[in-house]
Amino acid sequence: QMIQLAAPKRYQKQIFRVLHLTNQSFANFLTGQFVEAFIIGTLCTIGLTVFRFPYAATIGILTGITALLPIIGAWIGGGIGALLIWVEAPEKTIWFLVFIFALQQLEGQFIYPKVVGNSIGLPGLLVLVAVVLGGGFGGVMGIIFAVPVFAILYQLLKDALDQMNRNEAQVENDSGEAIQQLAENEQIHIPEQNSVSIQQDTTAVATAVSAPAV
Secondary structure (H helix, E strand, O other), X not given: OHHHHHOOHHHHHHHHHHHHHHXXXXXXXXXXXXXXXXXXHHHHHHHHHHOOOOOHHXXXXXXXXXXXXXXXXXXHHHHHHHHHHHHHOHHHHHHHHHHXXXXXXXXXXXXXXXXXXXXXXXXXXXXXXXXXXXXXXXXXXXXXXXXXXXXXXXXXXXXXXXXXXXXXXXXXXXXXXXXXXHHHHHHXXXXXXXXXXXXXXXXXXXXXXXXXXX
């Protein structure tokens, strides 16, 4: 109602569209974050269990929770996990850090762009661009806002291109119909002229034949 009162009527549809995309993008982004965090926590737990690290389940759950923070969350969980392992089995701490590094690379390069990108409708490459730019300008908060904002701009650009394509198709369709109509009108008009000419020629021949010879 505030928008209907404050904004000009011709812009209200576009404003509602942007607000809808904003709400949808941030909601889908949070959903993607939870899914990605669950995947990372599960992979971490399985990996630590297979390699027989202590506190496998605890560190896996902790890594999954901290992974709710984009990109750097797994490092935070890994740092805490390294302290726990160092207390229990110091000789395994280095190997745990190697495992976390590999898991972080897997997350940053493949899992995060794929899962979050599919969730918000943004290609994985653009997710990485948003993460780099957002992290460079605003850190973690920059990443949290950059990815949904990129998704909104991407969808608005797609909508604009789709509208342009529909307009071009409509223009071509209208032009085709106009040309077809013009051709049909010419086809109808030309036979009428020919029939009149033929009728005049036939009348002239019949008059010449019926006229008496001198």
